[in-house]
Amino acid sequence: MKKVGIVGSSGYVAGELIRLLINHPNVEIDFLFSHSNSGKKVGEIHQDLLFSDLKFSSEINPNIDVLFLCLGHGNSKKFIENHTFSKQTKIIDLSNDFRLKEDAFFQDKNFVYGLVDFQKKEIKKADFIANPGCFATAIQLALLPLAEKNLLKKDLHIHAITGATGAGQKLSETSHFSWRNNNVSSYKAFTHQHLGEISETLNSLQKDFDSKIHFLPIRGDFTRGIFASIYLETDLELDAVFSLFENYYQKSEFVFVTKQKVHLKQVVNTNNCFLQLEKIDGKILITSVIDNLLKGAAGQAVQNMNLLFDFPEKTGLELKATYF
Template identity: 50%
Template sequence: MTKIKTAIIGAAGYTGGELLRILVNHPNCELVYIHSNSQKGKKIDEVHPDLIGDSDLIFTDEVKTEGLDAVFLGLPHGQAKSFLEQNKFDETTVIIDLSTDFRDESNGFLYGLPEINSAKNKDTKRIANPGCFATGIQLALVPAIAAGLAKNDIHITGITGSTGAGKKLSETTHFSQRNQNVSVYKLFTHQHLKEIKQTFGQLQEGFDQNLLFVPYRGNFSRGIWITAYFPYEGTIEDAYKVYKDFYADAPFTHVSDKDIDLKQVVSTNKCIVHLKKEEGQLVVYSAIDNLLKGASGQAVQNYNLAFGLDEKTGLKLKSVAF
């Protein structure tokens, strides 16, 4: 079996670390090098101690553009575009960017939400990985948008774990601030709304409903919980049929008839969706792991699609039920 020669640029952060945890065990991947300006010269387990015994790779600050089949960009938002301007990779190299830089499908990048664009992913070499809140919200709502069920403004709340803010310490990620605490940020203005509306506009011509999104910082490490609701005149049975038909071929997105909880998805690449109808509203819950289905796991799912592999390759991960 010929393995896919792969590099990770920006492999020291949370998403870079999750990519490493998946790819060191991916049967079709050969990690050629892992890049970090801040951690150059360090062994992989000096930066990610849990990977002791899994790899002998050493971080480098050198960027090698030749001889690669795939590159993951785990750079901070705003840096991927300038990085690619300075470092020219072969047109045949698959580039998967995890930042916000190309999610508007500029410069030839495909928006990589597999539940919508899996067929296109197989024919592209440039993929923009969706944001974490954007993934949770879209997977909660795209079946309803595609079927025209949501005709009014959509109300959304979402709570995310502290890892969603990245590895660098800040006031709102400090333990003493985050622990036993909940707070709101970017009320109705979250940056992920732009990419969500882009997708909804593709699914429903003329989509112009307001997305009234209240994002919360949670007092836990990882995971995203979304609650969305809108007026709905149909039956709950009809709504479930729409959702189950839409996700019938999606290997990671599951529609549950039973109540769900966040631990069902933490440490996995799954999204689980649950529906209720109350007070004339269709209420949709979705749960994902922000670092996996919301970032690195979905990036590997796109990687698998780009190389014609089974989507689940390397992603049969175990949840933490207790």
């Protein structure tokens, strides 16, 4: 059994991570670090975990096997600077502190970008993982097979709508029920922070990639999930594109390619990504759907942990969608 610690354990992503790890057969949760909730039972904060006897703590065990950092962006670096762990401790960070190549080396640590279907071999050999962003995961999975074959020659147009949990648990003007309910809005048009990691991954596969990425993120009137639509011009026929995607993901445990219409209920509460392909008027349309809290965050983090410790990749992640 591997001992696990979670820092920043009161948010939405941490709640999902705790839920997954409680049911993981190869790990034991050693501590849930939280100054503000120390001494409280986990079910007082994450009410779906009312059955659990786990408690939040202000104490840290430096000798755990894996540390998950579920902190706000910018705070993971501060935490690592102020705390020391054993040489055996692997770290999986869910913020954006180490995702870009210019940030990957920190102190004596080299963080490997944890997009599993992009570089599984590198992840298996790593000690420190930078878990990808949720939008970045959905969008990159829709583009990896094309980038590998040097086919991203035209501008990319992306429209992606996300649930309210994507904004985190802390209340803001746009996360209040009275504002969010029966409402849709855009934000960070063409400037979203996930564009950096998307571009770096695509450039790693397609060295001459210099196409523009036109990305419109949308706030949706629902709780969780990302529905991303990506289109670009191509001379390839649909069957040829479909074969590229099937070949690329033939060994993937959680990415599935289809010509059927997809929707969020198929993937919410799972670690799956469904990719739908269409060809319309000289354009390939790729629809990518994931659960932003699982495949886009906690689920992918557990998938990375499974790879680090050579557990079967699907361990603890064979979840059924909440379809009805």
